Amino acid sequence: MTAVLDVSAISKAYGSDRILSDLSFSVEPGEHLLLLGPSGSGKSTLINLVTGLLTPDSGEIRIGGEAMTGIDGAARDDLRRRRVGIIFQTLRLVSALSIRNNLRMAQQLGSGRTDDAAIDQLLDILGIAHRADAKPRQLSHGQAQRAAIARALVGRPDLMVADEPTSALDDANAQRIAQLLIDTARAQGTTLLIATHDQRLRQFIPRSLDLATMAEAA
Amino acid sequence: MLKLAFAYMNDRRLVTGLNILLLALAVATLVILLLASTQLADRIQRNAEGIDLVVGAKGSPLQLILSSIYHMDQPTGNVPLESVQMLRRDPAVRQVVPLALGDNFRGYRIVGSEPAYLGLYNAELAEGKIFGGQGEVVLGADAARNLGAGLGQKFIGSHGLSDSEGAGEHDSHPFETVGILKPTGTVIDRLILTSIESVWDVHGIAHEEEDAHDHDHDAHGHHPDHETEAAASRHAGLFPEVTALLVRYRSAAGAVRLPSMINRQTDMQAAVPAVETARLLNLLGVGIDGARLFAWLLAAVGGLSIFVTLLNAASAREADLALLRVMGASRARVFGTVMVEGLVTAGIGGLVGIALGHATLAGAMGSFAALGEIGLQPWQMHPGELVILAVVLLIGLLAALIPAIRVFRIDLAATLAKAG
């Protein structure tokens, strides 16, 4: 079976500052991976490489068998649009649009179609159906992060990448978000790649990669 | 993408509204200037068309033209009735139409003349007949409509040329409406036309009775009365006079000889409408050019404001737009969103401005009698308005271009790092 994400021998340096060197790993369908490490260890850099926002100095990245490396920006945009959903720590939604319209926009951009039934279902699972017509700034942190999960998942991506999705949340909300991430990802058949320094997430995703030690733990 | 642009505009209603207002004010000013100047020039030229020369009492030639062709301002004085015959005898003259001015009814000027006056403006009767007998008047289309007068309507003229002068009414000589003219788009629409003799009668000026109503007077035994009245008025210097003569040449020779002859050898002056209107338009033009410059400056300020707003918004929204890119929006689409916002803001500003310009003009004509007298058509569109709209759209386009290009060049990883 084709790996959802296959990273082989990538290196990345900012000037002479070598952040990642010769890193390899892969994630199979139905599997999730936690990227751990303290602040500054290169988690966001790796996320940006995987999502094609940055290009590695060397090495290769494949998503569902399609190369993210060695192609131009527009092709990376296209691959990301078709296969990858992204959640950030604070940047979650388009500010001028309601939650529902954010999701519609995400669907429209991803597949060219909108599907209100799918949106309602997702909002329902995430417990924010009653806020569907609110603007992002009217939501609490936890609600906004749930809406962001909905936004990233609504296009049914093969791979969902999240950079510090729970770091800004309190324990209760972090628990809740993590559980929802796992549950909705499973329901949609999406693979999760989560970068975090938040050790609370270990209990949800057993497999992790610690960038600080560069050693893959079981 | 259009929806997104509207969502952003709606999200910042106040600023968007202010920008629209700023542009709308500029456009309204431009539209008012355009309408006023073109319609004015058009009317000025149309009203003077076919009149080669105006002869009247000495004074300002512009004043003579204004009072006898445009029926604005005061006449320069009167000239003796004999001057009509003198000019008509001249072989270079095709037509002489005398005018007797001095009265108004509710601000509409009563003009004593001959039926030929209607011919100068190709005016036709909508109903009734042409004035002939004592006190019979024909109303111009606007005058009839605004006075609410129909055939058979009687009224009493007031001395003076505008309503406000209120220098006494001529209640012993009522007028009767016998005809109403079709609209012509010229000054005649706003006039009350009657015979010269009727104007004289109203002012108690003796004159030799002619044609039909001569008998009328005889039958009623008025003649003796008139004799004494005539004698009295002659004594008081009230000779039959006319206010001005509208002259058309038979040949080009008239233009060479007549004006200088009249100006040098008589107590009258001859003014050439073409020369005076050109001077008038020149004077107007200078003022309008200045105002136009100001209005374009205002439009530029509006454009600059859109530019600043979009630039601000583009920086504030950088993270948003980066997110859109991450969600799969192409550079072109995000670029388009910003451009659409600039264009739509400018477009709405332009359209609102055009509507505002027309409405303001209409409102002003309703509240200022002097403006109403010029007879502008406030709702008439002018092709130049499309040019103004196009330029305003171009301003919006230019104002949006630099912010949009910034968005185009956005470094996703860096922006997201900042936001995250």
Ligand SMILES: Nc1ncnc2c1ncn2[C@@H]1O[C@H](COP(=O)(O)OP(=O)(O)O)[C@@H](O)[C@H]1O
């Ligand atoms: N655009 C950049 N230019 C230079 N250095 C950078 C840039 N982005 C990140 N870095 C550096 O790379 C290192 C890894 O950063 P990052 O990937 O954000 O780590 P993490 O997400 O684990 O906190 C840090 O030392 C950071 O300062």
Ligand SMILES: [Mg+2]
């Ligand atoms: Mg980070």
